[in-house]
Amino acid sequence: MAIFSCYVDVERFLGEPVKELALFLSCLRREDRLSVISTIARFFQEVDHLSEFYRFRKERKEEFLSSLPISSGERNALWHLIENFFLRQSENSSGKPIPQDDLIALRKGRLFEELVYHLGPVSKEKVELTSMHCQPMVNRKRVEIRCKNRVLSNKNLDVVFWGKGYVEGYECKGNVQFFLELGLRGGERGRKVREKVMYLNQLGRFLSFFFREVRVYLASFAPDVDLKRCRELALQYVRECGRRELHFEIITVEDFIRYL
Incomplete structure (x- = not known):
């Protein structure tokens, strides 16, 4: 055979904001997983750039969090991880800063890979x-x-x-x-x-x-x-x-x- x-x-380059958010989502209760990850995925589909994140945080944060079927403590923890995902600065392996919008796009792809790795097969x-x-x-x-x-x-x-x-x-x-x-x-x-x-x-x-x-x-x-x-x-x-x-x-x- x-x-x-x-x-x-x-x-590949993978920062702490990606690891932390991926682990949080992977550890969700099975009955909450589809709803929460689907909501996060739609949020990420809509919000691509730093300016869009600032606008979303100002205008729609509370509505977004209230739609999640998890406790208020878990919502607060999740939002903290999302903010780190969008806002925390980073450098690449050569020590050169990565533009934040480019970093956000890079992190989205890495996040999905990590979720598949932790939740699959x-x-x-x-x-x-x-x-x-x-x-x-x-x-x-x-x-x-x-x-x-x-x-x-x-x-x-x-x-x-x-x-x-x-x-x-x-x-x-x-x-x-x-x-x-x-x-x-x-x-x-x-x-x-x-x-x-x-x-x-x-x-x-x-x-x-x-x-x-x-x-x-x-x-x-x-x-x-x-x-x-x-x-x-x-x-x-x-x-x-x-x-x-x-x-x-x-x-x-x-x-x-x-x-x-």
């Missing part, structure tokens, strides 16, 4: 090992993923869970529809989006030859996306590789939590 494993090249009884930022390996060799004559390797999955004959991998995006729409553009940015989608599809298909059950997800932290449109765009991109079906599933954070 084939052996799955991960090669991790570089750990979907099939807990089948999983023995977990990795973040994983370049998949089969029988201790990094897999080579191709689209016709194009090599798509040296890419990774944000979170992977695996066990005997089972692989469950996640590519996490703040807003998957926004991500996929970028693939319609020309230039380097659009090309990278299309290649990532091709990679996910070819990877899902490739791994299915070696393992009994393979689940690859392209997951959106933003819950309010048009999944039909997302699938149409993904199919458009994978046709470049001669594929007519998706070998990965597009889901939202709400789908992920419901699966647990």
Whole structure:
């Protein structure tokens, strides 16, 4: 039987505000988890910039907190963590300050990865090992993923869970529809989006030859996306590789939590 494993090249920058908020949300009571995380995800979908956070805090903070099905103490603790998430300054690994709006966007993606890591996998009884930022390996060799004559390797999955004959991998995006729409553009940015989608599809298909059950997800932290449109765009991109079906599933954070 084939052996799955991960090669991790570089750990990504992750600050305390992300870790603290992710742990708080991961430790919520099961009956509160979907409601609270969905509300937070919609808040993050709406508030992208520091100026928008200041406006939200002034005009809508109390309404937002009162909608959460948790105690007043938990609401206060959560708001403190949210403020740190948006306002705490940080530097990158080279010691250079990161513009706060860029830092907020970076933290959103890292937060979703951490939530998937702490709350997953979907099939807990089948999983023995977990990795973040994983370049998949089969029988201790990094897999080579191709689209016709194009090599798509040296890419990774944000979170992977695996066990005997089972692989469950996640590519996490703040807003998957926004991500996929970028693939319609020309230039380097659009090309990278299309290649990532091709990679996910070819990877899902490739791994299915070696393992009994393979689940690859392209997951959106933003819950309010048009999944039909997302699938149409993904199919458009994978046709470049001669594929007519998706070998990965597009889901939202709400789908992920419901699966647990």
